[in-house]
Structures are given as C-alpha cells and as structure tokens.
Amino acid sequence: MNLSPNRSIFAHEIGRKPGGFRYRRNAGAFRYVAGSVAERASVSLKRSVAERASVSRRYVAERASVSPGATEAQRARLSLNAKGLATFCLIAFFILLPEAVRAAGVGKGFNRLLDSVVRIDVREETFDDGGKRFDASIGSGFILSSDGLVLTNAHVVGPRAVEVTVTLPNLETVGAKLVGWDHWTDLALLRLDMADIGRRKLTFSHAEFGESEKLYPGETVYAVGTPFGLTRTVTRGIISNTNQYFEADREVDGYETGQFNTWLQTDAAINPGNSGGPLVTEDGRVVGITARGYMGANNLGFAIPASTAKGVVAELVKNGAITRSYIGIVPGALQDLEGFYALAMDTGMLINSVDPDSPGDRAGLRGGDILLAVDGRDVDGRFPEQLPAILNVIAGKPVGAHLKLSIKRGTETKQVTVVTERLESSVGEELAFDRWGLSVRKVSRMYARAHQLPNDTGVVVIGVQPGFPADIAGLLPGDIVTTINRRPVDSLEILKSAHAAYTRKPEPTLLEAERDHRISLFILKP
Amino acid sequence: MIQIPVRRLLSVLSIAVLSGGISSRASSLPDLWKERVKSVVAVDYFTELENERRPTTAYGVAIDTHGTVILPSAAVDPRISPKQLKDFKAYLPGDPTGFDAVYLGQDAFTGWHFVRVEPKLAAQLIPITSWAAPDKSPVPELADEVWGIGVRNKDEDFTPYLLDSHLALIQSLPQQVGIAQQEVAGPGLPVFNRDGVFIGLAASSFGQTFLQFSQADRGGTPIMLVDLEESSAFSLASEVLPYLGRVPGNVDGRPLAWLGAYGLESMDRDVANFLKLTDRSGAVVSEVLETSPAEKAGMKNGDVIVAIDGQPLPRFRPDRVVTDYVEREIERRKPGDVMGLTVLRGTETVELKATLGDEPKLIREAERKYFDRLGFTAREFVYGDAVARRVPIREAAGVVVSYVKPNSPAAAAGIEEDDWIKEIDGKAVKSFADGSAWLTAVEGDTLRTEFVLLVGRGTDTAILRVKLR
Numbered sequence: 001m002n003l004s005p006n007r008s009i010f011a012h013e014i015g016r017k018p019g020g021f022r023y024r025r026n027a028g029a030f031r032y033v034a035g036s037v038a039e040r041a042s043v044s045l046k047r048s049v050a051e052r053a054s055v056s057r058r059y060v061a062e063r064a065s066v067s068p069g070a071t072e073a074q075r076a077r078l079s080l081n082a083k084g085l086a087t088f089c090l091i092a093f094f095i096l097l098p099e100a101v102r103a104a105g106v107g108k109g110f111n112r113l114l115d116s117v118v119r120i121d122v123r124e125e126t127f128d129d130g131g132k133r134f135d136a137s138i139g140s141g142f143i144l145s146s147d148g149l150v151l152t153n154a155h156v157v158g159p160r161a162v163e164v165t166v167t168l169p170n171l172e173t174v175g176a177k178l179v180g181w182d183h184w185t186d187l188a189l190l191r192l193d194m195a196d197i198g199r200r201k202l203t204f205s206h207a208e209f210g211e212s213e214k215l216y217p218g219e220t221v222y223a224v225g226t227p228f229g230l231t232r233t234v235t236r237g238i239i240s241n242t243n244q245y246f247e248a249d250r251e252v253d254g255y256e257t258g259q260f261n262t263w264l265q266t267d268a269a270i271n272p273g274n275s276g277g278p279l280v281t282e283d284g285r286v287v288g289i290t291a292r293g294y295m296g297a298n299n300l301g302f303a304i305p306a307s308t309a310k311g312v313v314a315e316l317v318k319n320g321a322i323t324r325s326y327i328g329i330v331p332g333a334l335q336d337l338e339g340f341y342a343l344a345m346d347t348g349m350l351i352n353s354v355d356p357d358s359p360g361d362r363a364g365l366r367g368g369d370i371l372l373a374v375d376g377r378d379v380d381g382r383f384p385e386q387l388p389a390i391l392n393v394i395a396g397k398p399v400g401a402h403l404k405l406s407i408k409r410g411t412e413t414k415q416v417t418v419v420t421e422r423l424e425s426s427v428g429e430e431l432a433f434d435r436w437g438l439s440v441r442k443v444s445r446m447y448a449r450a451h452q453l454p455n456d457t458g459v460v461v462i463g464v465q466p467g468f469p470a471d472i473a474g475l476l477p478g479d480i481v482t483t484i485n486r487r488p489v490d491s492l493e494i495l496k497s498a499h500a501a502y503t504r505k506p507e508p509t510l511l512e513a514e515r516d517h518r519i520s521l522f523i524l525k526p
Numbered sequence: 527m528i529q530i531p532v533r534r535l536l537s538v539l540s541i542a543v544l545s546g547g548i549s550s551r552a553s554s555l556p557d558l559w560k561e562r563v564k565s566v567v568a569v570d571y572f573t574e575l576e577n578e579r580r581p582t583t584a585y586g587v588a589i590d591t592h593g594t595v596i597l598p599s600a601a602v603d604p605r606i607s608p609k610q611l612k613d614f615k616a617y618l619p620g621d622p623t624g625f626d627a628v629y630l631g632q633d634a635f636t637g638w639h640f641v642r643v644e645p646k647l648a649a650q651l652i653p654i655t656s657w658a659a660p661d662k663s664p665v666p667e668l669a670d671e672v673w674g675i676g677v678r679n680k681d682e683d684f685t686p687y688l689l690d691s692h693l694a695l696i697q698s699l700p701q702q703v704g705i706a707q708q709e710v711a712g713p714g715l716p717v718f719n720r721d722g723v724f725i726g727l728a729a730s731s732f733g734q735t736f737l738q739f740s741q742a743d744r745g746g747t748p749i750m751l752v753d754l755e756e757s758s759a760f761s762l763a764s765e766v767l768p769y770l771g772r773v774p775g776n777v778d779g780r781p782l783a784w785l786g787a788y789g790l791e792s793m794d795r796d797v798a799n800f801l802k803l804t805d806r807s808g809a810v811v812s813e814v815l816e817t818s819p820a821e822k823a824g825m826k827n828g829d830v831i832v833a834i835d836g837q838p839l840p841r842f843r844p845d846r847v848v849t850d851y852v853e854r855e856i857e858r859r860k861p862g863d864v865m866g867l868t869v870l871r872g873t874e875t876v877e878l879k880a881t882l883g884d885e886p887k888l889i890r891e892a893e894r895k896y897f898d899r900l901g902f903t904a905r906e907f908v909y910g911d912a913v914a915r916r917v918p919i920r921e922a923a924g925v926v927v928s929y930v931k932p933n934s935p936a937a938a939a940g941i942e943e944d945d946w947i948k949e950i951d952g953k954a955v956k957s958f959a960d961g962s963a964w965l966t967a968v969e970g971d972t973l974r975t976e977f978v979l980l981v982g983r984g985t986d987t988a989i990l991r992v993k994l995r
Contacts, residue, residue: 332989340952340978340991353986367987368949368980410952452916452985474794486872508800512828517916518789519812519828523796 109284110222114234115205116143117277119167119226120152120176120190124160127439130465132432134162140225140277141166141190142286143206144313148192150176151313152276153291154183155252157190160430166192167231168204180316183255183425184324185308186291188276189316207278210285212264212305215239223268223290223301225277237268237299244302245385251292255427260324260392262385263302264288270301279303324395325420327403328358329365331391333384341370341408348372348408349381349390355449363418365407372406372413395423426450430462431492433499435506436524437468442492443480451480452517457490458482461513473522475513482519483512555673558722559688564652566675566715567595568617568684569627569641573603574610576896576903576929585677585714586641587727589655589770593648595627596770598714599637600730607890608777616643618650619677619686631774634782635857640773654716655767657724663763664723666693666704671720674711674728676756689756698842700851701765703729709756717760727766731757782885783859786818787811787825788913790849798841801830801870806838807848808870816912816919823880826871833868856882886910894928895962897969900992901934902927902941904965906958915946915982924948924982925961939992941981948987949980 120139125132139156143149150166157164157178164176174193181188197204215221219239227233241264248259266279270293279288288303315322332352338345348370354360371379371390375397379390397403399422407416428442440459448456461479464471475481481489484498502509506526513520553561565587573580584601588594595616602611608629615624625647630640643651666672673690691706704717704726711717711728719725731753737746774780789812798807808830814820832839834855842848859865861884869876886909894905904925911926912919927945930937947955950968955961968977979990 330986337978337989337991340976350989352988356985367982368952368989450985473796508796510797510800514812517812518791519810520791521793521797521801521810521830523794523800525796 107283109208110280110282111284112205113142113207113278113280113284113286114224114232115169116207117141117169117224117232118143118150119229119231120150120156120276121165121167122157122161123163124158125162126160127430127432127441128463130432130437130439130463130468130470131434132439138226138229138273139275140273140290142224142276142278143192143204144189145206148176148194148197149179149313149317150190150192151289151309152188152190153252153289154181154186154188154255154257155291156276157181157188158183158253158255160253164190166190168202169232170202170204172200172202174200174202180320180322182312182316182322183252183257184259184322184423185261185304185312186252186257187289187304187309187312187316189313207280207284207286209306209310210281210283210287212242212287212307215242215264215281215287217242220282221266221268221287222280222282223266223270223274223277223303224280225270225274225290227269227271227273229273233274235269237266237301239264240267240300241265243385245388246302247384255425258388260388260395261304261308262388263291264305266290266301266303267299268301269299274301323399324423325397325399325401326358326423327363327394327418327420328355328360329371329394330354331371331381331387333387334370334382335384338382342411343370343408346380346382347378349379349387356452357449359418359421363405363416365405365416365418368409370408372408375404394420428460429492431495432463433470433495435468435499435503436470437465438470438475438524439463440481440492440495453480457488458514459489459492459495469524469526470522473511473524474520475511475522476515479513479515481511481513483510485510486512553722555688555690555720558718559673559675561652562657562716562718562722563619563675563686564650565654565657566619566677566686567643567647567651568619568677568680569595569597569601569614570617570624570680571614571629572612573606574612576898577931579612583680584639585712587654587714587716588643588648588651590653591648591651593643593645593651594630594773595641595643596636596638596714597641598727598730599632599639600713601639602632605890607892607894614641616641616647617680617684618647619675619684622680622683629777631777631779633769633772633774634779635854636769636772638769638772654724655770657716657718657722658763658767659723663767664719664725665696665702665762665764666719666725668693668695672704672706672710672717672725672760673720674717674760675715676709676712677715691758694758696762698840699847700840700842700854702762703765704760704762705732706758706760709753709758710760711757712755713757724763724767726760726762728757728760730759732759778891780884781861782888783856783861783863783882784819784885785856785865785880785882786815786820787829787831787852788813788815790831790852792846792848793830794845798845801832803832803838805841806832807841807845808832808839809848809852811869813913819880819883823867823878824876825867825869825878825880829869829871829876831867831869832875833866835866836868892926893958893962895965896929897965898931899935899969899994900965901931901936903929904947904958904961907946911946923957924955925958927981935992935994939979939990941979941990941992942983944983946982947979948982951977952980 118141120141122137126135141150141152144151158181165173166176167173176190176192179189179191223235244263244265270290274290277290278286279290280286287306290303293301329351330353332350334350351369353367354365401420403418405416426444426446428444430441432439439462441462443456443458445456458480461475461477509524511522567586570583584597586595586597611629614627616627625644627641627643632639670693672693676687676689678685689710691708691710694707695705697703713728713730715728717726733750733752735750738749739746791810811829814825861882863882865880867878889910892906892908896903905928907922907924912922925947950964975995976993981990
C-alpha cells in the first residue's frame with residue numbers, strides 16, 4: 001500500500017519547462033544514431049549491436065571474439081587458435097589489400113595513406129555510476145607526420161583516456177599520449193611513443209591532407225578505419241554532400257560539438273569503429289575525418305572537412321588546446337524573413353537567442369536582432385549551412401577583443417561593442433568519492449547559465465552507487481549539491497577534504513542539494 | 527493492585543454500552559444503507575476546451591437542506607478555469623433524471639468543490655449531518671466494521687451499492703485518515719459504522735503496486751494502479767463535519783491565503799536527527815517568492831520551517847506529509863492573519879512573523895483567448911509564470927501559449943504549449959490586452975500571409991514565422 005496523502009490526482013505544480021530550441025531539430029535527426037559512444041565500438045556497443053536485430057549476427061560473433069583492448073597481435077593469435085581459417089583469410093586480405101586497390105586504379109599515394117592508418121585502443125575513466133570505472137573502446141586514426149602525430153576524433157580519445165594503444169599498419173603496437181583535443185570540432189591529436197618506436201626500429205608512413213574545399217558531389221572517396229574492430233577496412237563511396245549542416249549537439253561524451261563546422265557527407269560505408277579514420281580521395285589525400293553516421297540508415301556517413309582539421313591541428317600542435325571567443329548569441333537562418341526585416345537578400349544573420357548574462361546580453365543584444373557585420377565585415381546567414389562559418393569568425397577573434405557589431409533592430413541600425421569572453425565548455429571537472437558512492441561534475445559557468453543557477457557554486461551528481469551512503473541518503477543524478485556541512489561547495493577541494501575527513505572518521509555529513517530548483521537536505525552516514 | 531478492578535469495571539461498562547447500542551439498533555444494514563443513500567448525489571459536467579467538450583462524472587454528498595453538495599478535490603482539474611466548467615447536472619443514485627446544478631467553487635483548505643442543486647432535487651436529499659453523532663464523532667476502533675456506498679456509472683443509472691469492510695489503520699496524512707481492509711466507499715462518498723453513524727468521507731484511493739507479467743516480460747514490471755471508483759481510505763468525520771460551512775463566496779475560491787514560501791521539501795529521519803529535531807520535523811523553503819509575505823517577513827531561501835505559531839511541526843509517516851501539513855496551515859488561515867514561523871537558518875534559529883496576503887492571480891484565473899484561424903490560445907502572463915520561468919516579476923509581460931491546435935498554422939510554425947510570446951510582428955507585447963488585440967487584428971485580416979513572433983522557451987528565444995496562406 002502506497003500511503004500517498006489525500007491530494008488531488010491532478011496535483012498541480014507550476015511546471016518549469018526544461019530545454020530550449022537548440023537541440024530539438026537535431027535530436028529528431030539523430031534518433032537512430034547510436035551516438036558517438038557506440039560509434040567508436042565501445043564496450044557498450046556490444047549490447048546495442050546485439051539488441052539491434054538489423055545488424056547481422058556475424059558482426060556480433062566477430063566482436064565477441066575480439067576482447068576490447070586486445071592488441072592486434074594478441075587478436076591474431078587468439079583468432080588463429082579459435083577460428084583459424086576465417087582469421088587467416090582476414091589477414092591475407094589485409095596483406096593483399098594494396099594490391100587489390102592498385103588493381104582498382106588507385107596509385108602510390110593511396111598505398112602510402114594505407115600505411116598511415118592506425119587502430120586506436122583506449123582505456124578511459126568514467127564516473128557515471130558513483131565510482132571511478134574504466135571503459136574500453138576502439139577507434140581509428142591516421143599518422144600525420146614523421147614525428148608521430150596521430151589525428152583522431154575527440155570522442156575516441158579525450159582527457160579521460162588513461163591508456164592509449166596504437167596499432168601501426170605493420171600490426172605492431174605502440175603507446176601514445178594525448179597532445180590536445182578540441183571537442184567543438186570533434187578532433188584529438190596524439191603523439192606516438194617515439195622513444196619506443198626508435199628502440200624497436202619501427203617504421204611508418206604518414207598521410208597528407210587534400211583540399212576538401214575542392215570536393216564535388218559525386219566524387220569518389222574511400223573511408224579507411226577499424227569498423228567493429230576490423231582493422232584497416234577500406235570502403236568506397238562518393239561525396240554525397242560537401243556542406244551538410246547539423247545544429248550543434250553534445251555527441252562528444254556530453255561535450256558540445258559542431259557549432260563551428262559543416263560536414264562532408266558520404267555514402268562510403270561507415271560503421272562504429274570508423275571514427276577518427278580518414279576519408280580520402282583516390283590519390284590518398286585526406287579530405288575528411290569520419291566521425292558519425294546514422295545508425296540503421298543506408299550509408300549516411302559524415303566527416304569533418306580537412307579544411308577545418310588543418311587549422312585545429314596547427315593550433316593543437318602549437319598550444320595543446322584551441323582558444324575561442326564567446327559572445328553568447330544563438331543564430332538562426334534568415335531564410336524568407338528578409339521581407340519582414342526589410343533586408344536585401346543574402347544580408348545579415350538572425351540572432352534567435354542571447355544567453356543570459358553573456359557578453360551579448362550585457363551589451364544589450366536580444367532575440368530578433370539582425371547581425372549585419374562583424375568588425376566591418378558583412379555576414380550572410382540566409383541558410384543554415386552558412387551559420388557555422390559566421391560563428392567561427394567570431395570564435396576566431398582574440399579573447400577580450402572589442403567586437404564592433406552592426407545590429408539592425410526594427411528600422412534602426414546601430415553599432416554595438418561586445419567584449420568577447422573565452423569560450424568554455426559546460427562540462428566541468430569530474431571526480432568520484434568512493435566512500436560515499438558518489439560521482440560529481442563541477443558546475444561550470446555555462447552550465448549555471450543554461451540551468452538558471454545564480455552562480456557556478458556546486459557540483460552536479462552524475463552517479464550514485466547502489467547501497468552506498470549517497471544512494472541511501474536519496475541523492476539522484478542531476479541533483480546539484482550546493483553546500484556540505486553548511487559550507488558552500490565552490491570548488492571540488494571542499495568536497496575532497498570533507499571526503500578525506502569522512503574516510504578518516506565516518507560521521508554524518510549534511511548536504512544541501514537542489515533538484516529542479518527545489519532544495520532538499522541529505523545526510524551521508526556510515 | 528487497586529487499579530485492576532477499576533479497569534475491569536470500565537471495560538464491563540463499555541461492553542454494556544456497546545451491547546446496548548447493538549441491541550437498540552433500529553434497523554438492519556440494508557435498511558441503514560437504503561436511508562443513507564439519500565445523502566448521495568452523482569454530478570456530471572463538461573469541461574469546455576478549444577477543440578472538445580470533455581465530460582466528467584463525480585460523486586458527492588449533500589451537506590444541508592438547501593441542496594449544497596461537496597465533491598472531492600479530484601473532481602475538477604485544478605488547471606482548468608471555472609469559466610470552462612459547463613452544464614452541471616445532478617442525479618439521484620439509481621435514477622437517470624438529471625437536475626440542474628451550479629458550481630460554487632473550491633475551498634482551498636479542504637479541497638472540496640461545492641455545487642448547489644436545484645430545489646426539486648434538494649427536497650429529496652437528506653444532509654449527511656443527519657447521520658452524524660450528536661456531539662463528538664465516534665472514532666472507529668481497529669477491526670470495527672465500517673461500510674459505505676459505491677455508485678456505478680451513468681450508463682447504469684448511477685446505481686448505488688454497498689461496500690463493507692473493517693478498519694485496518696488510522697494515519698495522519700496530515701488529516702486523520704481511516705484505512706479499511708478493502709474498498710469501503712466511492713471517493714467523495716460517506717462511510718458509516720455498524721450503527722449507521724457517519725464516521726468519514728472516502729478520499730482518493732491509494733496507489734497499489736502490482737507486478738505485471740507478459741509473454742515478453744516474464745520477470746515482471748512493477749506498476750502502480752489507482753482505483754478511481756472505490757477507495758479504502760476515508761477522512762474521519764472530525765476532519766469533515768467542522769468544515770462543512772466553508773462554502774466559497776465565489777467560483778475562484780477567493781480569498782486565498784498566501785505566504786510565498788515556494789517549493790517546500792520534507793526531510794528524512796536522518797536529516798531531522800542531525801538538526802536535533804528528534805520526533806519533530808521541518809520543511810525546507812526552496813525559494814522565497816518576490817514581493818511575497820514570506821519575503822517581507824525576512825524569510826530566506828533554504829530556511830527550514832520547524833514551528834508554526836510556536837507549535838513544532840510533527841513527525842509524519844511518510845515524512846513527505848509534512849509539506850502538506852504546512853500548506854494546510856496556510857490554507858486554513860485568511861489573508862491578513864499573522865503567522866508566526868520559526869525557521870532554522872544554518873545553525874541559527876530565527877523567529878519570523880508573516881502577515882499572509884492574498885494569492886496572486888493563478889494560471890487558471892488568467893484571461894485567455896482562442897484564435898481558431900491562427901491555431902492557438904493566448905493567455906495572460908501571471909505571477910506563477912514568472913516564478914516558473916525564474917524571471918523577475920517586473921519582467922512580466924507578453925502572453926503565454928496555452929493550447930496549440932494540431933496541424934494549424936501555429937503548429938506548423940513550431941509553436942508549442944507554454945511558449946512565451948514576447949513580441950508580435952516586432953512589437954513588444956506589454957499586456958494581455960495588447961497581445962490579444964494584435965492577434966485579433968491578425969486573425970481578422972484575411973489578406974495577411976504571415977506574422978512573426980519572438981518566443982521564449984526555457985532560457986532560449988527564437989523567431990517563429992507563422993504562415994497563414
């Protein structure tokens with residue numbers, strides 16, 4: 001018997017509406033994408049693949065025979081023992097591959113490219129279940145330089161990676177370290193353990209970028225990578241669209257991505273595990289980095305254009321990170337609203353929304369304003385495909401720069417000066433507190449803005465471990481812990497020291513947390 | 527040693543009294559039932575929405591000889607404006623003849639909806655008070671027989687029937703609620719003891735958890751079921767009889783006492799013990815609303831209410847009932863009443879005195895207008911909208927979309943329910959009158975091909991273009 005008080009069954013509450021416009025259209029489009037996590041053939045994919053009736057059993061069997069994290073050599077041994085013939089054929093196929101490609105009319109450049117494509121096995125920390133866990137996954141990448149730089153996706157290798165193993169084209173494995181990542185463009189740069197390579201006298205080739213701007217729809221391209229762990233798989237297709245637009249989303253492990261670039265679309269078969277591998281033209285030049293696809297659709301794959309990647313690689317090599325500027329405007333396509341705003345065609349970009357307390361907000365910008373020019377340079381945002389480039393111009397300005405924006409509001413046009421801030425991710429630092437069975441993520445400024453929090457005090461609960469104090473106290477993922485023993489949680493250090501004290505001498509500990517802006521008290525007790 | 531005979535004497539006496547009662551019982555259970563059914567009324571009405579008239583049926587009891595009837599709080603959706611409630615009809619159980627009835631409004635404290643039926647029907651009803659004990663209402667004992675009335679649906683002429691059970695438990699939720707072993711009456715219908723004395727009014731039933739098994743799910747999935755037709759829980763007569771006079775003066779149930787301590791949250795035992803509230807409880811105030819009596823009294827977000835007018839908040843089972851307790855303490859008072867509140871703020875205890883106000887206009891009271899050609903309803907932006915959107919009340923302006931007609935121009939443009947329309951064709955909407963007038967003009971202009979809205983949703987805004995042709 002559930003003793004609920006005698007209240008109306010319509011118990012009325014003033015609903016606070018979550019969410020905004022930004023991710024809506026995309027969410028629909030991506031309903032069948034198993035997402036970035038699945039795409040890199042992570043452990044969780046096993047389940048999703050098995051569940052997905054449309055994927056053949058053979059895939060599952062193949063995956064099952066490969067334990068994630070097994071090196072190529074181990075894999076070969078394993079497989080030879082287990083199922084000799086099938087694997088032998090597979091290896092034979094790899095060895096014969098360049099020959100086969102040559103027969104198809106592809107030249108030297110293509111072979112050189114094949115000798116630069118690697119498999120990447122990643123072990124990373126996750127904090128999703130109230131404790132620190134390790135997750136294993138497989139992705140692709142390619143060697144960019146003779147000094148061992150490897151380019152891949154940010155959703156394959158990110159800061160949470162604790163162990164990265166690269167399988168070279170000659171099947172030898174070598175360790176690698178993250179040089180830097182940029183989740184906004186879903187790119188990450190690794191450096192091979194060159195000392196080890198030197199000691200072992202290993203050799204490899206490196207790939208070269210082509211010009212993605214010159215691609216045309218219908219042009220033949222090849223995708224090379226490790227779909228479902230099948231090393232160095234080459235698939236062929238054409239460029240389906242040179243300039244595909246997606247609204248920004250959170251496909252990189254919950255990090256924002258896609259604001260600043262459009263995508264190459266191809267019908268070359270791209271499967272989970274292809275992520276980070278190159279999309280190349282017949283001469284073997286890399287024109288894109290394959291990153292996502294629609295699961296369950298027929299050959300709708302997407303790659304980050306080389307034109308975007310070149311700039312990101314250059315800056316990651318130089319600084320280990322990309323610095324962008326932020327003013328807090330959310331664009332909309334102006335398509336067919338020119339009449340309403342009395343604008344000439346191909347002029348201006350609609351500002352749909354301005355983030356609260358952002359530089360744009362402070363400068364008085366608001367939804368419905370038209371951005372005509374940035375620092376005297378006219379912008380044209382008639383179509384959605386044009387929006388990422390405009391945002392990229394703003395992002396490329398120095399942090400703290402005084403941008404002169406021409407803004408049209410109603411019949412008036414005026415100059416507004418906006419001082420840029422450094423663009424930050426809404427995903428804060430993560431940490432697990434073992435004794436409490438609690439894992440948290442720091443509230444970032446962007447998170448606080450999006451969730452209408454007064455400031456960035458507090459941590460978001462991302463996981464609780466069943467049966468542990470946090471779970472017994474009733475904390476749930478999404479709760480925002482704001483105080484501990486009546487002290488504001490303005491840094492992770494506060495929690496760390498409280499946890500250390502609890503570990504030394506477990507005593508009831510008082511937490512204040514917000515759930516949907518409602519404050520509750522919780523006791524962590526031994 | 528001396529006490530034993532006294533106790534024995536008392537028990538002998540009480541048995542004598544009880545058996546005296548039983549022997550002097552005037553009627554058999556069927557006879558009692560037949561008489562008491564005359565206090566019961568079935569009521570139906572229509573909720574008039576943009577695209578439909580939704581019928582609702584509820585059951586209630588007559589409380590006086592003027593034809594006043596009370597219905598349980600669940601009889602009317604609280605989001606619906608009383609203006610949308612139409613065509614009230616009342617019926618005697620077992621008789622399809624409908625009598626006219628008028629909706630009088632809801633009492634916030636009891637939650638009851640009051641209806642008055644036409645004199646022709648009133649004359650045939652016996653007020654529930656006729657079955658009440660003359661002085662103090664008897665409280666049933668564990669295992670006592672308790673029985674009540676159920677009523678079938680309209681297609682069965684609201685046929686009344688007998689439900690009979692025994693008392694299993696009495697709980698404070700926070701009202702005193704009797705819980706019978708089985709269903710004992712339809713929600714809103716009366717419960718009696720074996721002597722036919724009124725002992726309570728059936729409440730909404732409790733949810734019961736069942737496991738649902740199927741071919742596909744052999745492990746079983748827990749589901750909660752709520753019986754809408756019969757209930758095993760009833761508010762004791764002491765929670766009913768003293769409040770029958772709370773007939774609302776108007777359909778909006780105004781005035782409504784208002785403190786403005788929003789988002790009350792209960793605490794569990796561990797927290798109460800930590801705060802040294804052993805055997806007592808507290809309610810956390812999530813947000814002190816702008817310009818509210820609570821704000822004027824100096825209440826702060828995160829304060830823990832631990833006593834009202836010096837009375838500590840009792841501990842309830844389950845703990846969460848304490849928030850209902852605080853809300854009822856507010857609702858039982860009137861605007862202008864002074865409420866003493868003891869709050870914990872950190873480690874400090876603070877005494878506050880709040881002079882209750884009248885609740886700001888509720889969403890269900892907001893003005894609204896439906897634009898059929900455009901395909902949506904616009905309603906006034908009220909205080910609760912500012913609270914829900916976490917914007918300062920001074921920014922209250924514009925109109926809120928309360929309904930979108932499927933496949934209409936508004937739906938095609940992507941307008942959604944709860945969207946906040948801030949600008950219409952580039953002009954800021956300052957008031958409902960403005961917005962309504964402008965939209966009326968747009969709707970009346972058959973040459974118009976489109977109009978443009980600036981709409982807020984969550985923390986975002988967007989320009990939406992509504993094509994009319």
